[in-house]
Amino acid sequence: xxxxxxxVCPASELGPGERRIVELEGSSIGVFNVAGxxxxxxxxxxxxxxxxxxxxxxxxxxxxxxxxxxxxREGEILRCAWHGWEFDIRTGxxxxxxxxxxxAYPVTVExxxxxxxx
Amino acid sequence: xxxxxxxxxxTSAEALIPYLAPAFREYLERGELPGERGSFPHAHRPWLHxxxxxRTDAAPPSGEAAGSDYAFMREQLLDRxxxxxxxxxxxxxxxxxxxxxxxYAQALASAYNDWMIETWLPRDPRLKGSLVVAPQxxxxxxxxxxxxxxxPDVVQVLVSSGSQRPYGDPFYNRIWEACAEQGLxxxxxxxxxxxxxxxxxxxxxxTFFWEAHALxxxxxxGHVASAIAHGVFERWPNARLLxxxxxxxxxxxxxxxxxxxxxxxRKETPWLERLPSEYAREHIRLTTQPLxxxxxxxxxWPALEDVGAGDMLVFASDYPHWDFDDPRLLRLPPPWxxxxxxxxxRALYGL
Numbered sequence: 001x002x003x004x005x006x007x008v009c010p011a012s013e014l015g016p017g018e019r020r021i022v023e024l025e026g027s028s029i030g031v032f033n034v035a036g037x038x039x040x041x042x043x044x045x046x047x048x049x050x051x052x053x054x055x056x057x058x059x060x061x062x063x064x065x066x067x068x069x070x071x072x073r074e075g076e077i078l079r080c081a082w083h084g085w086e087f088d089i090r091t092g093x094x095x096x097x098x099x100x101x102x103x104a105y106p107v108t109v110e111x112x113x114x115x116x117x118x
Numbered sequence: 119x120x121x122x123x124x125x126x127x128x129t130s131a132e133a134l135i136p137y138l139a140p141a142f143r144e145y146l147e148r149g150e151l152p153g154e155r156g157s158f159p160h161a162h163r164p165w166l167h168x169x170x171x172x173r174t175d176a177a178p179p180s181g182e183a184a185g186s187d188y189a190f191m192r193e194q195l196l197d198r199x200x201x202x203x204x205x206x207x208x209x210x211x212x213x214x215x216x217x218x219x220x221x222y223a224q225a226l227a228s229a230y231n232d233w234m235i236e237t238w239l240p241r242d243p244r245l246k247g248s249l250v251v252a253p254q255x256x257x258x259x260x261x262x263x264x265x266x267x268x269x270p271d272v273v274q275v276l277v278s279s280g281s282q283r284p285y286g287d288p289f290y291n292r293i294w295e296a297c298a299e300q301g302l303x304x305x306x307x308x309x310x311x312x313x314x315x316x317x318x319x320x321x322x323x324x325t326f327f328w329e330a331h332a333l334x335x336x337x338x339x340g341h342v343a344s345a346i347a348h349g350v351f352e353r354w355p356n357a358r359l360l361x362x363x364x365x366x367x368x369x370x371x372x373x374x375x376x377x378x379x380x381x382x383x384r385k386e387t388p389w390l391e392r393l394p395s396e397y398a399r400e401h402i403r404l405t406t407q408p409l410x411x412x413x414x415x416x417x418x419w420p421a422l423e424d425v426g427a428g429d430m431l432v433f434a435s436d437y438p439h440w441d442f443d444d445p446r447l448l449r450l451p452p453p454w455x456x457x458x459x460x461x462x463x464r465a466l467y468g469l
Binding site for chain 1: 173174175442446
């Protein structure tokens with residue numbers, strides 16, 4: 001299946017930690033800048049169909065065996081706007097169950113522009 | 119389609135001041151509040167949601183509280199899902215049940231009711247109202263039900279599932295009597311877990327929010343057993359109990375156990391003439407949200423079928439809360455769908 005190139009915006013308009021939600025061929029897609037690298041996820045949560053990309057971007061509590069709450073991965077985690085499931089923005093995998101995955105699309109920067117391939 | 123749990127909100131609880139009995143206005147203007155000015159007087163549950171309990175996409179463009187903007191609610195819920203009727207359940211109003219002062223609690227409930235009737239119901243013929251009452255003041259609650267219960271767009275009386283005692287207790291008889299007289303179901307919505315109300319689980323307080331939230335269904339079980347055992351449905355044959363957001367999967371197990379124990383020990387409650395499950399099927403209704411999610415979605419239904427749940431369940435989305443159920447994605451047994459999404463609520467509310 002061939003994908004289509006969609007120019008979203010100049011890369012300079014989407015700084016680290018920022019996001020933009022765009023309509024591409026009738027699909028709502030969230031484009032994220034995580035520490036200078038761009039990612040795109042379908043704005044539909046694979047859990048229960050919620051507005052995934054409108055939830056908060058944050059870090060997360062890291063796995064630990066002791067009774068502490070180590071925090072990390074700041075800016076890499078997207079939390080669904082509805083039921084709060086956490087997803088890795090870079091892969092679309094749900095943290096609690098990696099077999100649940102939001103549709104992720106390749107993103108490139110071409111001539112200074114963010115391009116989503118869908 | 120009828121959505122039986124839609125949370126209409128205010129932008130500030132000070133919206134209630136003009137509707138509040140004069141003696142209590144200054145409580146909101148100058149009195150102590152649980153938060154900043156404009157917060158609503160109530161005792162908060164000891165479990166705080168670490169991400170707040172609203173959908174983060176439900177905040178209206180104005181930035182005001184989720185559920186406070188009718189136009190945004192219309193777009194995001196009523197029109198998007200082609201809702202025929204939305205039963206408004208307020209946001210914090212049912213938390214009056216947590217207050218120690220029953221007179222203040224009832225005054226706040228009355229103010230909410232007048233505010234809701236005046237500022238929400240006229241906006242859209244699809245909106246139906248719930249009368250909030252303070253259950254710790256049964257006489258005042260009954261007066262309130264008689265004061266506004268005949269409003270044509272009011273479809274039920276509403277209290278929190280958190281309570282000082284289960285709602286079949288004769289302490290609440292005046293509330294049941296007034297509901298029956300007005301032909302209104304008594305809806306019991308998850309909430310009111312704090313203040314003067316009983317701990318919602320029998321083992322003592324859970325620790326974490328998700329742990330507690332999953333177990334709050336226990337309050338629904340207590341009200342079902344109590345209303346049946348005390349003979350509410352014998353004494354007031356048109357009484358209806360609606361559990362809102364208390365879960366559904368536990369219902370068959372609890373009804374089977376009630377039937378078994380009643381059969382052996384009916385001498386404790388000689389006023390009953392039928393099995394507990396028979397009263398339940400005729401008089402008790404439950405909202406579907408948040409629908410339990412077994413690994414195999416179809417595993418949910420066989421036991422529910424046994425107790426006749428196809429006639430007892432009514433759809434609710436819980437908009438704009440975090441555990442919203444999308445009506446388009448809700449998986450129901452095909453023969454139940456029309457009843458659960460529409461028919462059962464129409465019959466319950468006489469719509």
